[in-house]
Amino acid sequence: MNHRAEIQEWFRANFKANFSGEVLFDEPLLRHTYYRIGGPAAVLATPKSLRDVAWLRAAITATSSPVFVLGAGSNVLVSDAGFSGLVIRSTKMNTELTERNSRSVRAGAGLSISALLRRAMHEGWSGFEFLCGIPGTVGGAIAMNAGTQLGEVKDHVLRVETVPLLEASKPGGTPIAFEGADLRFEYRRNLFLPAGQMIWAAEWRITPKAPGEVKLAVESALARRKTTQPLEFPSCGSVFKNPGAGTSAWQVINQLGLRGHRVGNAQFSVKHSNFIVNLGGATAADVKALISLAQSRAKAELGIALECEVHCIGD
Numbered sequence: 489m490n491h492r493a494e495i496q497e498w499f500r501a502n503f504k505a506n507f508s509g510e511v512l513f514d515e516p517l518l519r520h521t522y523y524r525i526g527g528p529a530a531v532l533a534t535p536k537s538l539r540d541v542a543w544l545r546a547a548i549t550a551t552s553s554p555v556f557v558l559g560a561g562s563n564v565l566v567s568d569a570g571f572s573g574l575v576i577r578s579t580k581m582n583t584e585l586t587e588r589n590s591r592s593v594r595a596g597a598g599l600s601i602s603a604l605l606r607r608a609m610h611e612g613w614s615g616f617e618f619l620c621g622i623p624g625t626v627g628g629a630i631a632m633n634a635g636t637q638l639g640e641v642k643d644h645v646l647r648v649e650t651v652p653l654l655e656a657s658k659p660g661g662t663p664i665a666f667e668g669a670d671l672r673f674e675y676r677r678n679l680f681l682p683a684g685q686m687i688w689a690a691e692w693r694i695t696p697k698a699p700g701e702v703k704l705a706v707e708s709a710l711a712r713r714k715t716t717q718p719l720e721f722p723s724c725g726s727v728f729k730n731p732g733a734g735t736s737a738w739q740v741i742n743q744l745g746l747r748g749h750r751v752g753n754a755q756f757s758v759k760h761s762n763f764i765v766n767l768g769g770a771t772a773a774d775v776k777a778l779i780s781l782a783q784s785r786a787k788a789e790l791g792i793a794l795e796c797e798v799h800c801i802g803d
């Protein structure tokens with residue numbers, strides 16, 4: 489029996505009726521990624537509670553399965569062969585959103601950024617405007633230190649709670665909290681999340697304002713993005729991190745003459761050249777070919793190292 493079949497066998501044999509989430513076998517990940525690209529996961533589990541997560545922890549320990557935490561899939565490129573392990577989809581796991589006091593709110597990792605912004609507009613919570621137009625979940629935004637011109641996660645998050653997925657990383661499965669100097673981030677990545685830990689919830693700094701004022705700020709930020717981004721095609725947003733020294737990755741792609749360049753059905757967008765768009769039926773191999781082409785030419789012709797912002801996973 490191969491590893492994929494072994495993991496599936498364990499899940500079939502040990503499935504607990506009190507697992508309140510969903511478990512799918514050989515589920516195509518293209519159904520769960522913004523690129524609409526990606527082969528099957530051996531097991532895709534969508535937990536709904538901490539008890540569900542505890543059962544998944546037991547599964548990982550018993551099967552030694554590779555594991556990947558997927559948020560809304562707005563920043564991942566899954567290979568065409570898929571993932572021969574357990575993918576834990578966090579979107580239904582913890583979607584709480586509560587005001588702790590007039591200066592902070594607590595949000596679950598599975599909550600969508602759009603739901604968070606809707607509530608912020610309703611309540612008059614200023615502080616989340618920087619997330620306007622970023623798809624995905626609260627957990628994904630923290631993992632990525634997501635941001636826009638208006639700021640990044642690191643400027644607004646006060647405390648992050650994680651739960652262990654590997655028994656070895658925290659025996660007993662008790663949550664860990666990070667705050668203050670322990671919450672370390674860099675441009676589009678976090679430096680604090682230990683291996684085998686999944687983000688569960690976070691507390692955010694807010695400033696109370698009139699709901700109408702927050703609504704105006706959110707709506708104008710969203711409108712600005714609609715005019716500059718190719719939102720009519722599936723994509724994962726910016727593919728490369730800006731290389732620094734005042735240069736944007738889109739300028740590098742333009743300089744290389746790659747704007748609009750296609751491999752198969754993947755294309756460097758004409759509207760925003762740091763986006764690779766799926767014109768319909770693109771494969772991960774198509775996207776990776778474009779990524780490699782830009783990276784090798786940027787290095788050879790401009791001496792610039794282009795680093796991927798999109799996370800590539802899979803076999």
Ligand SMILES: Cc1cc2nc3c(=O)[nH]c(=O)nc-3n(C[C@H](O)[C@H](O)[C@H](O)COP(=O)(O)OP(=O)(O)OC[C@H]3O[C@@H](n4cnc5c(N)ncnc54)[C@H](O)[C@@H]3O)c2cc1C
Pocket residue numbers: 522556557558559560561562563564578597621622623624625626627628629630631632633634635636685686687688717719723724725726799
């Ligand atoms: C049209 C478009 C525009 C975009 N614009 C921006 C932008 O302006 N700024 C920006 O920063 N990004 C942008 N992005 C990228 C993306 O939306 C963000 O990176 C987002 O924060 C990813 O969230 P997600 O839930 O989709 O995470 P996923 O894409 O599912 O995962 C991303 C990473 O986070 C990890 N992760 C997710 N959830 C958890 C969790 N609970 N615990 C631990 N790890 C976790 C995953 O393992 C993975 O490594 C854009 C994407 C699109 C499609």
